[in-house]
Amino acid sequence: MVNLKWKGKEETKVISPNANETIPFQNVEIYQFPKNDNKSDENWENLLILGENKSVINSLLRKFEKKISLIYIDPPFATGGDFNLKIQIGEEGDILDKISYTDKWGAGLDAYLNFLYERLVLMRKLLTNQGSIYIHLDWHISHYVKVIMDEIFGIENFRNEIIWAYPAASVKTRRFFIRSYDIILFYSKSDNFVFNDDPNIYMEYSNRVKNALKKDEHGVFYYRGGSHNGKKLSRKVYVEKEGIFPRDVWNDIPYIRANTLEYQGFSTQKPERLLKRIILASTNKNDIVADFFSGSGTTLAVAEKLGRFWIGCDLHKQAVHMTRKRILNLRESNDILNWKKRYQRDPNSFRILMIEKGNEAISIPTEFLKNTNEEALKLQMNERPNLNVRIRQNDNKVEIELIEYKVPFIDLISEKVQKNIGVFSDFIDYWAIDFDYNNDSFKNMWFSCRNPKSRILSLKSNSYQYNSSGSYYIVIKTIDIFGIESIKKFKIKIT
Ligand SMILES: C[S@@+](CC[C@H](N)C(=O)[O-])C[C@H]1O[C@@H](n2cnc3c(N)ncnc32)[C@H](O)[C@@H]1O
Secondary structure, eight states: OOOOOOTTHHHHHOOOOOGGGOOOEEEEEEEOOOOOTTOOOTTOOEEEEESOHHHHHHHHHHHHTTTEEEEEEOOOOOOSOEEEEEEEOTTTOOEEEEEEEEOOOTTHHHHHHHHHHHHHHHHHHHEEEEEEEEEEEOTTTHHHHHHHHHHHHOGGGEEEEEEEEOOOOOOOOOSSOOOOEEEEEEEESSSSOOOOOOGGGOBOOOHHHHHHOEEOTTSOEEEEEEEETTEEEEEEEEOOSSSBOOOSEEOSSOOOOTTSTTOOSBTTOOOHHHHHHHHHHHOOTTOEEEESSOTTTHHHHHHHHTTOEEEEEESOHHHHHHHHHHHHTGGGSEETTEEEEEOOSOOOOEEEEEEOOOOOOOOOOGGGBSOOOHHHHHHHHTSOOEEEEEEEEETTEEEEEEEEEEOTTGGGBOHHHHTTOOSGGGGEEEEEEETTOOSSOOEEOEEEEOBTTBOOOOSBOOOEEOSSOEEEEEEEEEEETTOOEEEEEEEEEEO
């Protein structure tokens, strides 16, 4: 068998999660929605996890070993570039680019291969015996990863190298051919894997076929064509289904554009239609789909809309926050099986978790700052933003209004950001209320947030009605444009 060697591989080779590595998860937020009719497991809650995926997978293994039907990952490609997400301030403020993660591997290819290898070994353990994994890559690294995957999954379980071809952006090079496709490696865990012939994954007929389609006297479509011994014929070829079973070259899925409904402002966001084909082909309803580099949450949003359970993970707080808003706003997104319509349904319940960490000092992405004199920054950052609310109580009904949000480090913020702040609420991207906090997890019982397509933030909550008298804690959570989370707790009495 051919094996790839690189510096450091031997040390990473034998990986089995040991008890010390399984760090407990901490609840960040719980969203409870009435069960959608397409869910059968009463107790399941989808999971969005903030954390480094090696620790996250290690911690998931205890409960989910051999439980996950599909893993799709879109890891950094080792492109040597930075990726950004776009953050808009307030309702009409400027859009700022914030560097979200760096895809530069100081220690080179060896370090990158070690990183991916360890994680792929762990991911394999999570897959059911009928499960599959899809790894989204490009020309930078895919040929190395193919060899590694043959080693981990077995060359006999290699199913496809999918080419996702898209129109190239205007590239100026004349020194080589313009690169215009990504590569998705598809492996199954065994020879007995789920693969569905579902008409919803079909590719459309080419324009040539579409133009040539005619209806016969029974209303069935056909075109004239076919060949025999190299000779063209003019036979009626009947069309049974809407489209053709997909080849391994996918050129029918456009890249995300800023004017589309699915656009989240995340520079490496993948199209929902790509994930639709993968999820429908390789899973059945109520299977678990996971993405451990979930970015803006494309895999999770599509899995949700297709009635699959999901687990997502990202290292980056802003990516997790973007996904939270994307799932909460699913109602307004495209219906994945009927693209011209909106989905129009709430998501199923989900939970945001994080791998337990100590008390972190708050930090602001340097792109928002005037300069980055570290000592001065550390001092200022220890002071948290100041959040003020008004609570209106009318018998057993309570309403909350946001009335102030002050950041103590305003002098450190760049002029570009400052000039976009008109009112205090321009700082705020999301706020939520738990009207009945029990010293456990924050239950999201009401929220308002800004989305790429709808910028209005409601500063007053709906009125919440308590059903029995007693003392209650209300917890209010805000997330600002810097990604800083603030929490305020109040006690109220219902008589
Ligand atoms: C290419 S993006 C994924 C984009 C995603 N497919 C989408 O459609 O939005 C890769 C993501 O992996 C995350 N990431 C990189 N290294 C990670 C790690 N070790 N653990 C968890 N997430 C990681 C980055 O923060 C980034 O959001």
